[in-house]
Amino acid sequence: MGTAVIVAPESVRLMRAHVGRRRRLLDAGMRRLALFAAILCVIPLAAVLIFVTLNGASALNLDLLTKAPRALGRNGGAASAILGTLQMVPLASLLAIPVGVAGGVYVGEFADRRSAQIIRFAADVMVGVPSILIGIFVFTFLVLPFKQFNAFAGSVALAIIMIPVILRTTEEILALVPGTLREASLALGIPMWRTVLSVVIRTGLGGILTGVMLAFARAMGETAPLLFTALGSRLVNVGDFGKPMDSLPVFIYVNARQPYELQNQQAWGAAFLLLLIVLVINVAVRARTWGRAIGN
Amino acid sequence: MTATTPPTLQGASRSAELPDRVFRTGTRVLAWLVVGLLVLIGLQLAINGAQAFETFGLGFITGTTWDPVRSIYGALPYVFGTIASSLIALLIAAPIGILTAIYLAELAPRRAAVPLTFMIELLAAIPSVVFGLWGIFVLSPFLRSTVEQWFVDTLGWIPIFAGPTFGVGLFAAGVILAIMIVPTIVSISREVIASIPNSHREAMYALGATRWEVIRRAVLPAAKAGIIGAIILGFGRALGETMAVTMVIGNAQAIPTSIFGQSQTIASKIATTFNEASVGLQTSSLIALGLVLLVITLGLNAVARVLVVRAAGRSGSTG
Numbered sequence: 001m002g003t004a005v006i007v008a009p010e011s012v013r014l015m016r017a018h019v020g021r022r023r024r025l026l027d028a029g030m031r032r033l034a035l036f037a038a039i040l041c042v043i044p045l046a047a048v049l050i051f052v053t054l055n056g057a058s059a060l061n062l063d064l065l066t067k068a069p070r071a072l073g074r075n076g077g078a079a080s081a082i083l084g085t086l087q088m089v090p091l092a093s094l095l096a097i098p099v100g101v102a103g104g105v106y107v108g109e110f111a112d113r114r115s116a117q118i119i120r121f122a123a124d125v126m127v128g129v130p131s132i133l134i135g136i137f138v139f140t141f142l143v144l145p146f147k148q149f150n151a152f153a154g155s156v157a158l159a160i161i162m163i164p165v166i167l168r169t170t171e172e173i174l175a176l177v178p179g180t181l182r183e184a185s186l187a188l189g190i191p192m193w194r195t196v197l198s199v200v201i202r203t204g205l206g207g208i209l210t211g212v213m214l215a216f217a218r219a220m221g222e223t224a225p226l227l228f229t230a231l232g233s234r235l236v237n238v239g240d241f242g243k244p245m246d247s248l249p250v251f252i253y254v255n256a257r258q259p260y261e262l263q264n265q266q267a268w269g270a271a272f273l274l275l276l277i278v279l280v281i282n283v284a285v286r287a288r289t290w291g292r293a294i295g296n
Numbered sequence: 297m298t299a300t301t302p303p304t305l306q307g308a309s310r311s312a313e314l315p316d317r318v319f320r321t322g323t324r325v326l327a328w329l330v331v332g333l334l335v336l337i338g339l340q341l342a343i344n345g346a347q348a349f350e351t352f353g354l355g356f357i358t359g360t361t362w363d364p365v366r367s368i369y370g371a372l373p374y375v376f377g378t379i380a381s382s383l384i385a386l387l388i389a390a391p392i393g394i395l396t397a398i399y400l401a402e403l404a405p406r407r408a409a410v411p412l413t414f415m416i417e418l419l420a421a422i423p424s425v426v427f428g429l430w431g432i433f434v435l436s437p438f439l440r441s442t443v444e445q446w447f448v449d450t451l452g453w454i455p456i457f458a459g460p461t462f463g464v465g466l467f468a469a470g471v472i473l474a475i476m477i478v479p480t481i482v483s484i485s486r487e488v489i490a491s492i493p494n495s496h497r498e499a500m501y502a503l504g505a506t507r508w509e510v511i512r513r514a515v516l517p518a519a520k521a522g523i524i525g526a527i528i529l530g531f532g533r534a535l536g537e538t539m540a541v542t543m544v545i546g547n548a549q550a551i552p553t554s555i556f557g558q559s560q561t562i563a564s565k566i567a568t569t570f571n572e573a574s575v576g577l578q579t580s581s582l583i584a585l586g587l588v589l590l591v592i593t594l595g596l597n598a599v600a601r602v603l604v605v606r607a608a609g610r611s612g613s614t615g
Contacts, residue, residue, distance in 0.1 A: 027506035031403055037395035038404070038412055041482065044475040045419045051434050052426060099326045106323035115327075121601065122331040128529070128597040129337065130536025132563050133586050136570070137337045140344055140583075144575075163330060193319035221423025224538040224563070228570055249425045253539060256429045264433070271426045282421040286414065 049275075056272025059265040064273075069234040069251070075262070078270045080236045081251035085274075087238070088151055088230060088247060089219050092158035097212060100163045101201070104170025104208075109196055120171070123164035132224035134160050139228040151237065151245035154230025161222060162215040169211025173204040210285050217281040221274060223249035248274045338590060345584030347577055356584060362549060362565075364574070369581035371588060373551045377466065377559035378589070381541060382534035384470025384555065385477055390527050392474075393481030397523075400482070401489040402511055413486070420479035428543030431472045436463035436544055439471060444556050458554045466552055466559045469545040473537055477530035484529060488522030488607050489515060522607025528600035532593045538563040562589045 067077030103123075107116045134157050142153035177200050185195040201208065226232070232250035237243055248270050255267035348356050348369060359370015396416070400409050440463035451457040492515055500510040516523075546558025547568055560568075562585050573579045 023506055023509070027508040030508040030511075034395045034399035034403055037392045038399040040392055041396050041419070041478050042412065042415050045415055045422075047434070048422055048426065048430050051430055055433075099329060102323040103327035103330055106320075106327035110320055110323065111327065119327050119331055122334045124601055125594060125597050126330060126334050128532055128536070128593055129334070130538065130563055130589055130593060132536070132538040132566055133337065133341065133590055136344075136566070136583055136586050137340050139570075140340050160333060163333075167327070167330060191313075192316040196319070217421060221421075221425065223423070223425040224567060227567060231571070249423060249539075252425045252429055253543070256425075256432055256543060267429055271429050274423060275426055278421055278423060279418060282418060286417060 052268065052271050052275050055265075055268035056270075056275075059269030060272055061269075064266060064269045068236045069246075069266075076266070078248070078251050078266060078273075080233060080246035081248045081270060082273070083236060083238060084151070084230070084233075084246040085220060085248045087241075088155045088226075088245060089158060089216060091152075091155040091241070092162060092219050093212070093216055095155065095159035096162035096166060096215065099159075100166025100211075100215070101170050101208060103163070103167040104174060105196060105201070107167070108171040108174035109200065120168070123167050126160075126164040127168075130224075131157075131161055131222055132227070135225035135228045138225070143229060148242065149229065149231035149244045150242050151230045152241040154226045154245060154247070155241070157225035157229045158219040158222060161225060162219050165215040165218065166208075166211050169214075170204070170208050173207030173211070174200060176207070177203045206288075210289060213281055213285045217278045217285075221249055221278050223247075223253050226250050227253075338587075338594075341583055341587040341590055345580055345587040347580035348584035351577060356581070357588065360551065362581075364578050367577055369577070371562070371581075371585055373549060374560050374562045374565045374585060375588065376551050377545065378535055378561040378563070380555070380559065381466055381469040381473060381545065381561055382531055384467060385473035385534045386527065386531050388471065388474035389478045389481055389530060393478045393526075393530070394485055394523060396478070396482045397485035397489055397526075398511055398515075401486045402515065403507070413483075416479050416482050419475070420483075424476070424537060424539040425543075427472055427476060427540040431468060431540055431544040432464070435472060436468045439463060439468055443467075448556070455553060456555050459556065461556045462546060462558055464544050464546040464558060465556050466545065467555045469541045469559070469561070470555075472540045472544055473534040476537060476540060477534050480533055481526045481530040484526035484604060485519070485523045488519045488526065488604065491522075491607075492518045519607065521603045525600040525603030525607060528596050528603070532596040532600065535561075535596070536563060536589060536593045538567050542567045562586070 063075065064077045065082065066079050067075075068080050069078065070076030103119065107119050111119065138153050138157040138160070142156060143149055181199055181203060182195055185199045186192070190198075226247055227250065230247060230250070231244040232254060233244040233246045235246075237245045252267045252270045252274065255263040255270070258264065352359060352369060356369060357371050357375065359368070360372045361368045361370050362373065363369075396412075400413055404412065440461050444459075444461040444463070444467060447457045448459040448461060452459060496514045496518055497510050500514040505513070541561055542564035545560060545564055547560050547564060548558035549560065552559045566582050566586055570579070570582050573582055
């Protein structure tokens with residue numbers, strides 16, 4: 001508010017100066033520059049999509065989807081990585097959803113102002129913790145004591161990344177549920193816990209799901225937290241969470257750095273697959289949210 | 297406020313009180329688990345990294361030698377690589393990001409703003425490792441033959457722009473980081489700008505200001521703190537970013553003399569050597585590196601959050 005007062009005399013001076021070409025040109029120039037910047041921001045998206053599609057689609061074949069990796073420079077596939085991601089990320093969700101949703105419920109429904117602030121702040125800061133450090137953290141707890149890289153540790157690391165995202169969206173969505181719904185339910189003699197579960201969460205379910213799906217997509221693409229936990233593996237591992245397990249991001253990382261053309265091709269194929277899944281989830285979820293925003 | 301609603305109303309049966317208390321306590325424990333995890337991450341890194349600090353003291357941060365054979369560990373080349381690559385990213389991403397945010401919030405027609413915002417959000421969703429793959433095979437060769445070549449040819453007499461160019465290196469890492477942090481800067485700046493009350497703008501328009509003058513003299517001064525917060529958040533994200541950087545920075549040990557030289561960040565050093573490290577002083581030193589990174593990013597994050605929350609809270613848009 002103070003700024004408007006400071007601004008006024010300055011602009012009065014502007015008015016007295018020539019309302020001329022220079023100002024109009026500057027205005028037009030800066031507006032064009034802003035448009036140019038916005039276009040510049042979108043170019044990398046287009047470039048990544050185009051190159052991953054060009055290089056990846058041709059590498060994506062039945063072998064890549066169904067065969068296990070083989071020794072360097074030889075044919076094989078990414079089945080170990082696909083199956084690994086499809087096991088570790090759901091387990092991570094299973095761990096993260098209850099914690100994240102319950103945490104969000106507490107912050108939104110029960111917590112006093114101070115607790116809510118502290119938890120919210122911690123969750124926000126947690127999102128900013130470099131994911132490789134979460135990998136080290138889980139390593140010291142779940143890998144070092146057992147002297148064995150294992151998929152369970154990988155899932156835990158991914159879960160830690162998902163929790164704050166789910167907590168924050170849940171809390172924000174619950175704040176949008178009208179208080180009259182809670183009062184109506186409580187007035188009917190329904191206990192608090194049932195009210196929260198069957199009325200409040202039920203009403204906000206769509207929004208909570210949005211948060212969960214975005215966290216899911218983010219976890220699918222995370223590499224760094226898996227390097228020291230699930231490690232990666234050339235063996236297809238189904239169901240043995242006590243052993244190392246491959247994943248799509250780690251597969252891409254490892255194969256991108258090989259000096260073999262064939263390995264690099266497989267990295268592109270896996271990247272295409274990963275990007276496809278991640279973007280489809282994102283577009284689907286966001287399109288829904290956008291639709292609702294525009295509908296209102 | 298929902299929190300002030302009494303847990304049970306008069307008509308509720310007594311038997312409902314116990315489940316209520318259990319439910320409440322349960323959610324409270326899980327919510328505080330997040331705070332606990334954050335503290336635990338810090339503690340665990342500090343405990344496991346302590347050996348390195350005990351052995352080398354402050355010399356751990358100022359030392360330039362990292363030699364597992366002689367058991368000497370100094371972090372300076374990696375601290376340098378981390379800060380240098382992130383600064384390059386910031387120099388590129390901050391002006392572009394702020395201008396984009398201005399365009400989206402102030403200038404763009406709706407039919408342009410909606411899809412552009414959508415696409416920038418998608419950019420943020422691309423996994424780091426995919427950026428890395430693209431960086432190795434597309435971006436680095438491109439930069440080497442165009443931008444880097446141009447700099448070396450025209451400004452090569454300035455030491456920091458001297459060749460040789462490798463494609464992969466500090467500069468490529470900076471560019472890829474810029475791409476990765478632009479969405480953060482854009483989305484937060486856009487929100488902050490959009491939260492500025494219209495009365496600010498109307499006052500300027502009434503005085504006959506052009507659109508750019510309104511932005512420059514009414515909108516940006518009011519949004520300054522929030523935009524700085526957005527930039528710091530982007531910087532924090534760049535510092536901790538691992539995979540894409542690891543894949544394009546060249547993984548060299550020494551401090552480069554040119555911005556096209558190969559380097560190593562804290563995160564990329566950990567990513568490339570942690571698994572081969574022998575348990576003991578070497579692992580401890582890598583974890584101590586992680587602790588340094590954690591302290592820097594947490595500090596920056598805390599400052600940025602305060603700035604953003606204050607900037608957005610002033611107009612009452614967030615609680």
